[in-house]
Amino acid sequence: MAGKVTAEILAEWNPWWSGKAEFNLVERELASDILGWVERKEIIGIVGVRRCGKTSLMSIIISRLLKDAAKENILFIKCDDDRVEKENLITAAMELYKETLNPKGRIFVFIDEVQEAAGWENTLKRIYDIEKDVKLFISGSNFSVLKEDLSYKLAGRIAYFELYPFSFMEFLGTRMDAAGKLSVISSKQEIKHNLLSYFEFGGFPEVSIEADQEKRRQLLRFYYDTIVYRDIIKRREIRSPAKMENMINYFLQNMANPASYAKVGKYVSLSTDSVVEYVKYLQNAYFIFSLPSFSFSVKKQEINPKKIYCIDTGIRNIKGFRFSEDYGRLAENIVFIELRRRNGANPLSDIFCWHDAQGRELDFLVKDGVKPRELIQVCWNMEDKKTRDREVAALAGAMKEFKLKEGLIITENEEGSEKSGSGTIRIVPLWKWLTGGD
Secondary structure: OOEOOOHHHHHHHOHHHHOOOOOOOOOOOHHHHHHOOOOOOOEEEEEEOOOOOHHHHHHHHHHHHOOOOOHHHEEEEEOOOOOEOOOOHHHHHHHHHHHHHOOOOOEEEEEEOHHHOOOHHHHHHHHHHHOOOEEEEEEOOOOOOOHHHHHHHOOOOEEEEEEOOOOHHHHHOOOOOOOOOOOOOOOHHHHHHHHHHHHHHOOOHHHHHOOOHHHHHHHHHHHHHHHHHHHHHHOOOOOOHHHHHHHHHHHHHOOOOEEOHHHHHHHHOOOHHHHHHHHHHHHHOOOEEEEOEOOOOHHHHHHOOEEEEEOOHHHHHOOOOOHHHOHHHHHHHHHHHHHHHHHOOOOOEEEEEEEOOOOOEEEEEEEEOOEEEEEEEEOOOOOOHHHHHHHHHHHHHHHHHOOOOEEEEEEOOOOEEEEEOOEEEEEEEHHHHHOOOO
């Protein structure tokens, strides 16, 4: 039976108090963004898909803070510990912490799986409003701590950050010296070799550091089953689980292709409204993402077919699709997730696909506010002239439409540039774009 939090449990959660903490973690790019908010009052919220490393990210931030802050000024509360009562957990842990260590000055409180603590929203509001020398960091289940809910329940008190599985640079950090200055020329072949592994197994942290390929696949199957069956089908009480799974398989098989929800509904025998609802559940779980086609008409954006992407190529591939025959769509999926990662800190940034009346299609249009600023086409192999002409024409058409002087084509190996009207189309290999060499 769960009991009250004790000094022994508190010490176990906070091994740095006794100097026993070991921080041997892959650095996460998001850590620097979060640390830029440490001096401000806002609560820091970390959201993202299961197993993407939210708790590890908290540990990284703690290790950075320990360089300047006293070790007794950092408190970690593990709300999903089954040994402790959830009622009044945060308040009880903080009171016992203050009685035990009597910290002086500003304290940093990290609350992991915050949704497990009863009444956590009101507790955080009270701490934020009353205790002036407390900086709060929280993470939690993507179902109980959605970013929209955080903005509503903690209005004006929170800054949230979305964490994804490893970027390719973070993935490289598990295999080669990518943390320091990466020598792109000398490491080119090694980088390209690792990119193929990233295509196949994706970037979930535990999968990335596992050496055995079969165990990687097993982990990905566990993640898929947990997200789809427990987090979505069971928690949302889906009435037609087989139909929902058929819909997921359809989206994964047709990843990066435009999808009409009405047509998808007919294919899996669901109403369009059910497809819309189920897609929302999948997006809230950070499992898939829908990308609208850009239009200055919001109504058109809503009704036009949307392209579907998966959080991770590895979790997509374990459903049995032959990844080696599908590099183009996998590359496009990787670019989409990377664009979300790179633009996540900009509240005005949005990502769209685009097509014109002539049927030309552009993979990605990134805009700030109402102004498009980046146009990207992903074409894995441009050796075929028809393919090349089609991709260049779509990008050139978008450049003309949005009055931009530059566009980008991401490929497997080709690199260079060519003129398009008064602008320039740059051609960059995916490995180079992902490693910042473009």
